[in-house]
Amino acid sequence: EAGVAQSPRYKIIEKRQSVAFWCNPISGHATLYWYQQILGQGPKLLIQFQNNGVVDDSQLPKDRFSAERLKGVDSTLKIQPAKLEDSAVYLCASSSRPGTEAFFGQGTRLTVV
């Protein structure tokens, strides 16, 4: 069974630039999460989708972050414009249903300079 795929693995951008991350969840998984993990901290949930609908985006900085999950499969997370404090690893995860075990991708390490 293929795992959660994320790209790119690494990205370096200057502040005020924009960036997008892509995630392909495990086939059949209806629930998709985006987490932000700052160095030395646990993952922080940014947004949760159930199929193509948003379940929770309460911690998503909506003035600069956006995410979509068209057709309930792949998802993209965008930051525009980026700030220095956005430097982190962005993890995508999926699960067959909410609250059950989430399977994680390798993450995208973003460095904002």
Next chain:
Amino acid sequence: AQSVTQPDIHITVSEGASLELRCNYSYGATPYLFWYVQSPGQGLQLLLKYFSGDTLVQGIKGFEAEFKRSQSSFNLRKPSVHWSDAAEYFCAVGADTGNQFYFGTGTSLTVIP
């Protein structure tokens, strides 16, 4: 409010010694509990999970965890640590009735020869 607490930020053990990592949770519903491991530069890998039934669960790599409802705890244990176990360990909680998947702040494990 739901939360997960990992009281130990960093633990150092000798190779071959036993290990116990602590996790306490606060959750309104009956919880699903998980332990994940993260090696440097990698995504999170599921070690074990508890949904219901036997409160002592076995996981991969020789790890086990015990759910104690009275103490709201789900501590991770291993009888004999290997150098390759050095990593960051995260406790997480979800629920069948909930939508979210909460992580603790993590415990960093160092294994010394």
